[in-house]
Amino acid sequence: MLSKFSSLRVLVIDDMGAMRSAIKVQLAEMDIVNVDQVGNAEDALRMVESRVEYDVIFCDYNLNRATSGQQFLEYLKSMDLLPARTVFIMVTAEAEYGAVVSAAEFQPDDYLLKPFTAVKIRSRLERLIDKRDALQNLLLCMAKKDFDGAVAESDKLIKANSKWLMDALRRKGEALLRLGRHEEAAAVFGSALAMRGDLGWARLGTARAYFAQGRLGEAEKIANDVLESNGAFVLAYDLLAEIAEDAGNAALAIDQLEQASTVVPSARRFRLLAEAAYRLSRFDIARSAFEFAIRRTKGSITAQETDYLLLAQTHVEAGNPKLAFQVLEAGEEAFGDAGLFGRGQASVKAQAFLKEDNVAAAKKMLVRAGNLLAHPGANLETVLMGKALLASGEKEEGLKFMEEALRKKSGIRMIESVAKSALAERIGGA
Amino acid sequence: MDDKLTAAVVHDMKNALGVLEGQLATLSHTYPEIGAPYALCASLRQKLIGFLTLYKGHMVARVSDVCPEDFLLEARDLAVLPQDPPSIEVEISPGTPLIWFFDERLIQLALEAAIQNALHFAKERIVLKARKEGDFLVFSVWDDGPGLGAEKGALSTGLGTELCRAIAAAHVRSGLKGHITLENAGEGGALFEMWLP
CATH class of the missing domain: 3.40.50.2300 (Response regulator)
Known part of the structure; x- marks a missing residue:
């Protein structure tokens, strides 16, 4: 048999x-x-x-x-x-x-x-x-991002009081957070903590729920406590960095992410640090962290074109168009001039030409970027295009791209935060 | 000899034993008489892992939710048995929770040591048990051997007990600390218990 x-x-x-x-x-x-x-x-x-x-x-x-x-x-x-x-x-x-x-x-x-x-x-x-x-049905719902379904499936497991109770509570809490039902999420994490008070995921889930409700002080305290009991719980650093970033405390936000990248020196960790440093205009930190992520993933399937695009964009904004061109050349070697990299690099190049006062070349590049980007959306290409348009003085058009990037709530901090700050500048400048 | 060198040497020995153990395991499928050297090799390697775990000093328990029954069944299945082994039974007392929180790998290491010890002395039976006792989950290993103080073959180094003690103590919850007991059971034989908060 x-x-x-x-x-x-x-x-x-x-x-x-x-x-x-x-x-x-x-x-x-x-x-x-x-x-x-x-x-x-x-x-x-x-x-x-x-x-x-x-x-x-x-x-x-x-x-x-x-x-x-x-x-x-x-x-x-x-x-x-x-x-x-x-x-x-x-x-x-x-x-x-x-x-x-x-x-x-x-x-x-x-x-x-x-x-x-x-x-x-x-x-x-x-x-x-x-x-x-x-857990099959529950995991499938989570994978399909069917969070209502995930809550229902978790409830079945919770009701049955099975040995998978903690898995069910954890998934249910995550799903509720994604659905924006923060109070309920906090209650679910709370019931896990009632069984065992030192579960890192449940404590951090509670902190996330508080953060979403604007209870920053409480969220921050829990995240710090989690780190005190387990310094390797890097997701707690992420939350602390987000809290600091939203409060406009750039130095603290970067400090948190730097600590996380020391604990877990993965490309992903350096990427998160680099992106935050870029958003907060700490270009020197952004540059070295992006460079680390690129070195770390070179020749690997895990290499990402966005690292090259954002490193080049960082060079442009830091006033080094020559370095930007060099990075884009290396990126093109790795990814070719098609797809995301092709669309993104035209916009970055347009800005680099402008920095070199080569207006004609910049215009040409901008047209090319526009042709490649048929459907603006919640993605990096759209934000870069918006930046290029703004840099070349086409304000209204540039802001339209930023609005487009925000329209579909992607939840991707890198895109939403850059678009938001571009739009905020308009209001500030008006 | 400095600490690092000691650890490195033991580590190399452990790895070499791992290779040997794998080869003996394969051979024992065809030649039953290889079963005993295989069991000996496995238990030596287990001791070295225990030594290294203790030697590293500060032990951190990575606690997660585990089903005690599944855990004991697996511990039973993983025991490397000598020839003519005693029976190993698993008993879950009424009222034992469906899940408890502990570092599965560390507790497995401790129970393996306790089971190896019980296998050494047991005549016919070993019983692995889980029960709830106040704020603790208690895992126990009982054997029907001659009880404590008996000597059989090589003298014990006390490593197993020390390892179990350290692993239990690494489990802490709201002021409660894990601990072990080792005593003669009322019904005869030796009883080892691991109390986890």
Whole structure:
């Protein structure tokens, strides 16, 4: 008879062929034969994008290439490429476990410590698949951003008082925050805290709810308390930075994000720091943080064109058009002149030409940017276009782009905040 | 020898044992007589992990919600058994909560040490139990062996007990601290308990 695992589709990612084979043999002992194996994150990404959804991914933390297992997981999660039903298991060496866990902003479903036996894999999979099946509807709603559905699904689990109660409370709180039902969210996080007062996610969820209600002092106090008990809880730094940024305290906002990037020195962390520094016109910090993010992801699937565009934009606004051109050249080499990068770079180049007093070239670039950007929306290209138009004196047109970027409430701080401050300047200047 | 070097040496030994353990595990599928050396190798490596965990000093418990029953069932399944092993039963007392909060990896390390010890002395039975006791969840490991003070084979170094004590103590909640007890059970045999707030 085949085991209940036999229908599972599994992907094994490890740079060591021997390790891949060992896992494959162990899986075969459990009748799992539908196993793909790859040696690096790039190939893994191709598999994830091209194949039917995997049930389980075993990914080695240390892939010895441009992209580590952790970066790969972060990439999948931030790009919404990881299906809700896929169980992601990070494989690490015993010795690196402590460091891996405390520096992991995006948590896998589980960690598997090497060396492990077939028995260990089996018992882990039993529990993880059991959990996945129980939470399936809830996770699907969250993935589809159907937050009303997620609240309803969480309620079912909460009512059943299952062993997944905490998962249900956590998701319900997150969904309520996304729905703008902040008071209810605070109550849900509160009920989790009544069971265990030191749960970081529940304390921070409460702080988020307070922040959204304008109860800044309380939100700030909780976030600070969370950090005092666990300095690696970087999401608390994010909240503190947002509170400081909204209060106009640029130095404090940047300080918080710098601390977070020390705790978790990931490209994403430096990107968040760089973006905040740019918004707050701390161009020197923005520059070095963007440069770090670019260096960190160079040659990896996790490289992002927005890093190049924003670094170039930072150079333009700091008065260094030459450096901006250099960055854009490097960006074009990595991403080509099509897509987001192509659309964005025309607008940045237009501004760089203006800084060099080359009005004719700037005009030409602006026309090109306009042709490429058929549908302005809540995205970076639209904001950059708005900036280019404003810089070239086409105020009304530029502000229209900024309004367009704000129309669909994207919740993306980088876009909303830049657009808002451009519009605020108009009011201030009028 | 300085601390870093000690840790590095033990670490290398542990890794080498890991490789050996893997090979013995594979061999033991075909040759049952390899079962005993495999179990010995696994338990040695476990001891070194315990040593390193203790040696690093300050222990931080990363607490999350865990189902005690699932946890004990897994601990039972993961035990590396000697030849002619005693039976290992799992009992969940009425009133035990469906979830409790603790560092699963650390507590697993501690229980593994306790189970290994029980396997050493048990005649026919080992019972793993979970129960609620006031503000604590109590995991216990009972064996039907000769009880405390008995010597069998090599003398214990006390490492296992020290490790369990440190792991329990790393679990703290509103003024309550985890702790362990080790005593002779009323019905005979040795009883190890881990109290988690």
